[in-house]
Amino acid sequence: xxxxxxxxxxxxxxxxxxxxxxxxxxxxxxxxxxxxxxxxxxxxxxxxxxxxxxxxxxxxxxxxxxxxxxxxxxxxxxxxxxxxxxxxxxxxxxxxxxxxxxxxxxxxxxxxxxxxxxxxxxxxxxxxxxxxxxxxxxxxxxxxxxxxxxxxxxxxxxxxxxxxxxxxxxxxxxxxxxxxxxxxxxxxxxxxxxxxxxxxxxxxxxxxxxxxxxxxxxxxxxxxxxxxxxxxxxxxxxxxxxxxxxxxxxxxxxxxxxxxxxxxxxxxxxxxxxxxxxxxxxxxxxxxxxxxxxxxxxxxxxxxxxxxxxxxxxxxxxxxxxxxxxxxxxxxxxxxxxxxxxxxxxxxxxxxxxxxxxxxxxxxxxxxxxxxxxxxxxxxxxxxxxxxxxxxxxxxxxxxxxxxxxxxxxxxxxxxxxxxxxxxxxxxxxxxxxxxxxxxxxxxxxxxxxxxxxxxxxxxxxxxxxxxxxxxxxxxxxxxxxxxxxxxxxxxxxxxxxxxxxxxxxxxxxxxxxxxxxxxxxxxx
Amino acid sequence: xxxxxxxxxxxxxxxxxxxxxxxxxxxxxxxxxxxxxxxxxxxxxxxxxxxxxxxxxxxxxxxxxxxxxxxxxxxxxxxxxxxxxxxxxxxxxxxxxxxxxxxxxxxxxxxxxxxxxxxxxxxxxxxxxxxxxxxx
Ligand SMILES: Nc1ncnc2c1ncn2[C@@H]1O[C@H](COP(=O)(O)OP(=O)(O)O)[C@@H](O)[C@H]1O
Ligand SMILES: [Mg+2]
Numbered sequence: 205x206x207x208x209x210x211x212x213x214x215x216x217x218x219x220x221x222x223x224x225x226x227x228x229x230x231x232x233x234x235x236x237x238x239x240x241x242x243x244x245x246x247x248x249x250x251x252x253x254x255x256x257x258x259x260x261x262x263x264x265x266x267x268x269x270x271x272x273x274x275x276x277x278x279x280x281x282x283x284x285x286x287x288x289x290x291x292x293x294x295x296x297x298x299x300x301x302x303x304x305x306x307x308x309x310x311x312x313x314x315x316x317x318x319x320x321x322x323x324x325x326x327x328x329x330x331x332x333x334x335x336x337x338x339x340x341x342x343x344x345x346x347x348x349x350x351x352x353x354x355x356x357x358x359x360x361x362x363x364x365x366x367x368x369x370x371x372x373x374x375x376x377x378x379x380x381x382x383x384x385x386x387x388x389x390x391x392x393x394x395x396x397x398x399x400x401x402x403x404x405x406x407x408x409x410x411x412x413x414x415x416x417x418x419x420x421x422x423x424x425x426x427x428x429x430x431x432x433x434x435x436x437x438x439x440x441x442x443x444x445x446x447x448x449x450x451x452x453x454x455x456x457x458x459x460x461x462x463x464x465x466x467x468x469x470x471x472x473x474x475x476x477x478x479x480x481x482x483x484x485x486x487x488x489x490x491x492x493x494x495x496x497x498x499x500x501x502x503x504x505x506x507x508x509x510x511x512x513x514x515x516x517x518x519x520x521x522x523x524x525x526x527x528x529x530x531x532x533x534x535x536x537x538x539x540x541x542x543x544x545x546x547x548x549x550x551x552x553x554x555x556x557x558x559x560x561x562x563x564x565x566x567x568x569x570x571x572x573x574x575x576x577x578x579x580x581x582x583x584x585x586x587x588x589x590x591x592x593x594x595x596x597x598x599x600x601x602x603x604x605x606x607x608x609x610x611x612x613x614x615x616x617x618x619x620x621x622x623x624x625x626x627x628x629x630x631x632x633x634x635x636x637x638x639x640x641x642x643x644x645x646x647x648x649x650x651x652x653x654x655x656x657x658x659x660x661x662x663x664x665x666x667x668x669x670x671x672x673x674x675x676x677x678x679x680x681x682x683x684x685x686x687x688x689x690x691x692x693x694x695x696x697x698x699x700x701x702x703x704x705x706x707x708x709x710x711x712x713x714x715x716x717x718x719x720x721x722x723x724x725x726x727x728x729x
Numbered sequence: 730x731x732x733x734x735x736x737x738x739x740x741x742x743x744x745x746x747x748x749x750x751x752x753x754x755x756x757x758x759x760x761x762x763x764x765x766x767x768x769x770x771x772x773x774x775x776x777x778x779x780x781x782x783x784x785x786x787x788x789x790x791x792x793x794x795x796x797x798x799x800x801x802x803x804x805x806x807x808x809x810x811x812x813x814x815x816x817x818x819x820x821x822x823x824x825x826x827x828x829x830x831x832x833x834x835x836x837x838x839x840x841x842x843x844x845x846x847x848x849x850x851x852x853x854x855x856x857x858x859x860x861x862x863x864x865x
Contacts, residue, residue: 489745492748492752492843530751537744537747589799591797
């Protein structure tokens, strides 16, 4: 890309050079013509002179030569005249001798300051000799000089004119365009569309150009204003949307919190419902054992009667003793099942007690036992109950600070998940020798207490393992799971300055370990 | 039909078996009834499969909530394969849904726990009387 000025200059140079070239060619031709004319003139003159000198040679009269040459201007014009006879002898001469060696055939020789003509002197076909004339050519030189001078000055004049014209052209075209250019650059740089483009123009084109630009800028200004308006609207819109979104988010969070607490309630509710019914099993046994005892009292009375009347057989005695054994057995059943009912109620109560989020010292193994019991009963009371071998592996007497309610709720959820997974596996592997095993272990090291709960249920797919801790992730049918359990457990683990780790292999096992800090203190709350 | 009539009791709690036998000890002693107890439905089905021709079970008492096989499924299978057996079902849950399910599965009656053994006693005695009457 070239500057406009450069282009103008280039064409100026081209034009000037062309003119100069043409001038020189014309001048050359002119000078050439001049020289030819000059030579011809001299040649003609020398011919006339030669004619006149015929007699001189014919009559060998030097006088004749002298009188003839006397009229010649030797001051300005003629330099020398020599007359040679046919034998090559100088017959007569005037002026300085001519030193130039001329060939016989040469007729004219033009030098810078003189011209020499050599003309043979003939008479009626006979050669008598030749005349050599040397004359000044300063007239010609002067003419040429003048001619060249004139041409040169004309050229200079033309050049100056063109240069001036070029400058003027630049001023008229380039300057306004450059001005416009600068203005637009300025606008672009400052992002200020309000800059006015000067309106004084002497050229139609640049005026039109600047008008177009002014119009363009006006359009741009309009668009900019529109954009700004739109932006403003957009900002407002975004603000509104953001406000709405954040309120929605708040609602969601509130909703989620509500759901989490509902999950706690729901799991409690379903556990409680299951357990309330579960109590009916020991109650059933207690009530009917009591019936046996009460029946026995009647039997005792009738036997007593028989005893008094001494009217009894060996069989009666045997039966009576047998009945006593039954009573013994019944009271054992009553006692066992009272304890069982008591346990169920206790674990229910421990669930519903709401001394929320209080740190207290707890014997962790009893917390685990309660949870296992509760879950087991709940599972047994619901559909598809299974037998479960429960293996306990406790490091004894671990008493640490914890949030007992939260921890127990967490354990209940973990164990509940385990039972569910094992029930599922039992269903899937119906008829095979699958037997459910739940391993619960409790260990304590320097800074942490670890509770591990391992089941041999359906396990968790590797791909889903990450998701288990997410709230609302559940693989259970609606009504059976909310997917909030494990996320709650995770929160609880974190509240205990610990962590929750899930390890699993599909159709093999799932091991959930919850780690809690031993040094949880009231200040952490 | 001859005495003793064979009764099957299916419950996952051994104490329930004991209790059942203690409660109806007199009838057992007199040879009116014989109680066959099973810890789950599979055990009963296996038994029936093997001994049905030999020991004719007439009355079946079963719990609903049991491992291996729930009472309702058991009820379905038994009423289908052995339509002569009278089935009584018991559960801690007394919901309508359970009762309907039990009836649909072929149960003659549904008891809510705690079970009133006197009612069961009456059912058994009625059966015994019926058999006696037929025999004489
Ligand atoms: N012990 C386990 N065995 C197999 N899958 C499990 C186990 N524990 C949790 N899961 C999986 O993690 C999911 C989320 O569990 P959780 O957060 O307690 O919610 P929910 O029990 O309501 O489904 C379960 O639906 C189940 O797919
Ligand atoms: Mg859960």
